[in-house]
Amino acid sequence: xxxxxxxxxxxxxxxxxxxxxxxxxxxxxxxxxxxxxxxxxxxxxxxxxxxxxxxxxxxxxxxxxxxxxxxxxxxxxxxxxxxxxxxxxxxxxxxxxxxxxxxxxxxxxxxxxxxxxxxxxxxxxxxxxxxxxxxxxxxxxxxxxxxxxxxxxxxxxxxxxxxxxxxxxxxxxxxxxxxxxxxxxxxxxxxxxxxxxxxxxxxxxxxxxxxxxxxxxxxxxxxxxxxxxxxxxxxxxxxxxxxxxxxxxxxxxxxxxxxxxxxxxxxxxxxxxxxxxxxxxxxxxxxxxxxxxxxxxxxxxxxxxxxxxxxxxxxxxxxxxxxxxxxxxxxxxxxxxxxxxxxxxxxxxxxxxxxxxxxxxxxxxxxxxxxxxxxxxxxxxxxxxxxxxxxxxxxxxxxxxxxxxxxxxxxxxxxxxxxxxxxxxxxxxxxxxxxxxxxxxxxxxxxxxxxxxxxxxxxxxxxxxxxxxxxxxxxxxxxxxxxxxxxxxxxxxxxxxxxxxxxxxxxxxxxxxxxxxxxxxxxxxxxxxxxxxxxxxxxxxxxxxxxxxxxxxxxxxxxxxxxxxxxxxxxxxxxxxxxxxxxxxxxxxxxxxxxxxxxxxxxxxxxxxxxxxxxxxxxxxxxxxxxxxxxxxxxxxxxxxxxxxxxxxxxxxxxxxxxxxxxxxxxxxxxxxxxxxxxxxxxxxxxxxxxxxxxxxxxxxxxxxxxxxxxxxxxxxxxxxxxxxxxxxxxxxxxxxxxxxxxxxxxxxxxxxxxxxxxxxxxxxxxxxxxxxxxxxxxxxxxxxxxxxxxxxxxxxxxxxxxxxxxxxxxxxxxx
Amino acid sequence: xxxxxxxxxxxxxxxxxxxxxxxxxxxxxxxxxxxxxxxxxxxxxxxxxxxxxxxxxxxxxxxxxxxxxxxxxxxxxxxxxxxxxxxxxxxxxxxxxxxxxxxxxxxxx
Numbered sequence: 001x002x003x004x005x006x007x008x009x010x011x012x013x014x015x016x017x018x019x020x021x022x023x024x025x026x027x028x029x030x031x032x033x034x035x036x037x038x039x040x041x042x043x044x045x046x047x048x049x050x051x052x053x054x055x056x057x058x059x060x061x062x063x064x065x066x067x068x069x070x071x072x073x074x075x076x077x078x079x080x081x082x083x084x085x086x087x088x089x090x091x092x093x094x095x096x097x098x099x100x101x102x103x104x105x106x107x108x109x110x111x112x113x114x115x116x117x118x119x120x121x122x123x124x125x126x127x128x129x130x131x132x133x134x135x136x137x138x139x140x141x142x143x144x145x146x147x148x149x150x151x152x153x154x155x156x157x158x159x160x161x162x163x164x165x166x167x168x169x170x171x172x173x174x175x176x177x178x179x180x181x182x183x184x185x186x187x188x189x190x191x192x193x194x195x196x197x198x199x200x201x202x203x204x205x206x207x208x209x210x211x212x213x214x215x216x217x218x219x220x221x222x223x224x225x226x227x228x229x230x231x232x233x234x235x236x237x238x239x240x241x242x243x244x245x246x247x248x249x250x251x252x253x254x255x256x257x258x259x260x261x262x263x264x265x266x267x268x269x270x271x272x273x274x275x276x277x278x279x280x281x282x283x284x285x286x287x288x289x290x291x292x293x294x295x296x297x298x299x300x301x302x303x304x305x306x307x308x309x310x311x312x313x314x315x316x317x318x319x320x321x322x323x324x325x326x327x328x329x330x331x332x333x334x335x336x337x338x339x340x341x342x343x344x345x346x347x348x349x350x351x352x353x354x355x356x357x358x359x360x361x362x363x364x365x366x367x368x369x370x371x372x373x374x375x376x377x378x379x380x381x382x383x384x385x386x387x388x389x390x391x392x393x394x395x396x397x398x399x400x401x402x403x404x405x406x407x408x409x410x411x412x413x414x415x416x417x418x419x420x421x422x423x424x425x426x427x428x429x430x431x432x433x434x435x436x437x438x439x440x441x442x443x444x445x446x447x448x449x450x451x452x453x454x455x456x457x458x459x460x461x462x463x464x465x466x467x468x469x470x471x472x473x474x475x476x477x478x479x480x481x482x483x484x485x486x487x488x489x490x491x492x493x494x495x496x497x498x499x500x501x502x503x504x505x506x507x508x509x510x511x512x513x514x515x516x517x518x519x520x521x522x523x524x525x526x527x528x529x530x531x532x533x534x535x536x537x538x539x540x541x542x543x544x545x546x547x548x549x550x551x552x553x554x555x556x557x558x559x560x561x562x563x564x565x566x567x568x569x570x571x572x573x574x575x576x577x578x579x580x581x582x583x584x585x586x587x588x589x590x591x592x593x594x595x596x597x598x599x600x601x602x603x604x605x606x607x608x609x610x611x612x613x614x615x616x617x618x619x620x621x622x623x624x625x626x627x628x629x630x631x632x633x634x635x636x637x638x639x640x641x642x643x644x645x646x647x648x649x650x651x652x653x654x655x656x657x658x659x660x661x662x663x664x665x666x667x668x669x670x671x672x673x674x675x676x677x678x679x680x681x682x683x684x685x686x687x688x689x690x691x692x693x694x695x696x697x698x699x700x701x702x703x704x705x706x707x708x709x710x711x712x713x714x715x716x717x718x719x720x721x722x723x724x725x726x727x728x729x730x731x732x733x734x735x736x737x738x739x740x741x742x743x744x745x746x747x748x749x750x751x752x753x754x755x756x757x758x759x760x761x762x763x764x765x766x767x768x769x770x771x772x773x774x775x776x777x778x779x780x781x782x783x784x785x786x787x788x789x790x791x792x793x794x795x796x797x798x799x800x801x802x803x804x805x806x807x808x809x810x811x812x813x814x815x816x
Numbered sequence: 817x818x819x820x821x822x823x824x825x826x827x828x829x830x831x832x833x834x835x836x837x838x839x840x841x842x843x844x845x846x847x848x849x850x851x852x853x854x855x856x857x858x859x860x861x862x863x864x865x866x867x868x869x870x871x872x873x874x875x876x877x878x879x880x881x882x883x884x885x886x887x888x889x890x891x892x893x894x895x896x897x898x899x900x901x902x903x904x905x906x907x908x909x910x911x912x913x914x915x916x917x918x919x920x921x922x923x924x925x
């Protein structure tokens with residue numbers, strides 16, 4: 001014979017209990033439900049999406065009318081139970097229905113807490129508990145007026161986001177200093193507040209509500225500090241308390257909630273309680289996971305399994321506001337016996353914190369990226385000793401391979417679509433696929449084919465690990481050429497770290513990057529000096545002792561220890577006065593050799609070092625400046641005579657050449673830069689084997705780069721065609737700056753371009769206007785510090801010691 | 817020994833060198849990063865490059881012509897290269913620097 005089971009309340013907990021019970025003992029009970037709400041069982045957690053308009057009520061129904069009919073359950077909608085007669089074992093509803101029971105389940109849930117401030121009962125003050133509240137709020141929102149939500153916890157923020165989505169002007173008042181302080185630490189609370197505010201919701205923390213005032217309806221909210229906030233709708237979302245009133249009246253034991261044992265049984269053996277109204281082991285619960293656990297236990301008990309018992313577990317909190325990812329679990333207060341692992345990514349708005357005690361996770365806060373919440377929850381639940389994977393724990397499950405300490409395993413465990421190179425958007429499978437399909441064996445090849453790590457280079461380590469995984473022993477990551485014997489780091493890594501770590505002196509680089517020698521060597525010091533000059537033009541003090549002698553004394557050392565001097569002749573153009581001055585200097589200092597260079601200027605060879613300042617002084621008088629013929633920097637801009645003279649010339653190639661040279665002289669580059677401008681495709685200035693060349697055509701200026709006519713012979717690549725001289729200058733300058741920032745010391749443009757890839761350079765300089773402009777601006781900024789004529793500085797006395805012997809001794813003794 | 821004053825420590829930049837003209841040719845006086853002072857012939861054993869113009873690192877100098885690395889302490893070429901340059905005794909008294917000319921004189925004799 002069936003027993004009569006009566007359930008008071010039709011929320012999610014009794015609904016779940018019934019599902020379990022129907023599975024375990026479908027015929028044992030004749031079930032009757034009294035629901036004070038006039039509706040079926042729906043998913044209360046999804047009220048927020050209903051409020052924001054993302055879902056309809058129909059979509060959140062758990063058990064429709066048909067379900068009750070199918071299972072023979074009697075549901076009294078809109079019937080509130082007003083009395084329990086324990087002696088007679090009956091319940092009576094406010095509509096006068098009296099129902100006998102053999103077993104009674106009380107699931108009356110909770111009631112929202114109302115702050116008893118003056119005006120709390122004015123029309124327009126709502127709580128956020130059920131569908132009726134949501135409908136009332138949606139109605140109020142139609143006025144598009146102002147709403148105040150009191151309470152910056154989970155519920156309050158969801159209500160605020162919903163009202164905001166409905167078009168209301170929303171202010172959240174929260175009495176504590178940070179939002180959701182029970183679930184979030186202050187750092188995550190801050191990020192949350194920022195995200196909430198970015199949606200246009202105002203947040204006032206430490207807000208103590210004093211009164212709600214208005215004439216017959218809500219008009220404003222007053223705070224203790226005197227602030228007055230106009231509002232036509234006030235939502236109280238400051239918390240809930242278990243609804244145990246009915247049980248208390250019936251003499252059932254209750255504290256905060258109805259006291260039940262681990263089997264969900266009250267002190268009356270025929271009466272059970274579960275859900276938010278129940279108190280187990282002194283705890284009451286408001287989140288769905290423990291409530292569902294109660295439902296499972298109660299169903300088992302009702303089905304006859306008396307061993308079923310509720311066990312407490314922490315439940316993760318998630319905020320259901322679209323676009324805000326937030327996860328909180330367990331205990332995350334600081335403490336002496338606790339350690340924490342924190343990961344912050346400010347630009348991505350990610351904050352992760354794990355609180356550990358005795359190598360176990362006891363608390364987790366994830367903000368911005370919560371995918372690993374479940375995994376952390378699992379580790380916490382199982383009390384897993386995390387010490388073997390501590391180093392990579394915070395990065396989440398996908399970084400934990402079979403051997404958690406092995407970083408190689410972490411890379412191996414990455415999914416195929418994991419992004420490896422953020423700059424170029426290259427994922428793991430694209431890299432491993434290219435390595436296999438194209439038989440790539442070097443990092444440079446991988447960069448050339450996939451672009452991975454070809455831009456900022458910060459993912460180089462990851463790419464190399466992928467190469468090892470794909471190629472096995474055939475790839476040796478040590479094959480990355482170190483800069484020199486002083487370090488194991490390659491040029492790219494050093495350049496990246498100089499920027500990333502803000503290293504602004506050579507000693508700082510050597511200290512931070514763990515140089516093996518005390519002050520470097522003749523290979524690394526000039527390279528570091530260049531990188532620092534390039535990266536910190538305003539901050540870095542050029543270290544002359546780290547420059548080659550040519551750049552230190554601004555002349556070219558010759559095999560006999562004398563020097564050669566090449567003054568600048570802008571665009572290769574000169575005149576009688578300049579030539580006369582050169583002739584005079586040659587006579588005066590008995591210069592043994594004068595030669596015209598390949599770069600269209602005049603070289604004076606065989607000058608004694610101590611004569612250099614005087615030679616420069618005379619040349620300076622005639623208006624000459626250094627031609628930087630010795631520099632890893634801009635050398636010459638060779639030109640033809642162009643449209644001014646030549647019958648084939650299409651543009652003023654001479655003028656453009658001079659303009660480029662005057663704009664760019666003095667700039668330091670990874671290796672020498674030689675340019676040329678030809679006035680027509682006959683190319684008399686030989687622009688198509690230069691580092692950068694321009695071929696003028698009728699329609700504009702064809703910019704070429706990456707040519708070579710030295711150790712290697714190579715025609716240029718075409719960067720692109722631009723219409724005006726201004727554009728030509730901007731593109732050339734931007735290209736040069738890109739090379740300055742990425743090139744390895746002594747690496748000519750053509751080698752750099754091969755490494756980076758011509759299409760990538762075109763993309764950044766020709767197609768990406770913002771990038772080009774940024775390169776251009778950085779070059780211009782750098783020139784403010786670079787365009788100082790080194791010759792006139794030295795004529796004025798700079799570095800005198802370089803040009804004079806320290807002493808002249810011993811001649812007297814030798815003469816004796 | 818016949819110590820001849822050649823000037824003071826501050827005449828030479830750290831990690832740099834200055835020359836002293838003598839009847840035997842140029843002598844290069846080096847000052848390291850930690851203020852040790854060395855004197856060697858200013859003449860690379862390889863092709864006679866002026867070592868005083870090279871980059872000073874640790875207690876060595878790299879010749880500006882072909883990058884031989886010469887020990888300032890022994891005058892010997894370091895690494896795979898073979899060759900040596902004469903070292904000259906140096907005395908530092910406070911700031912003041914002296915070199916011993918007997919070496920020059922005896923060689924001249």
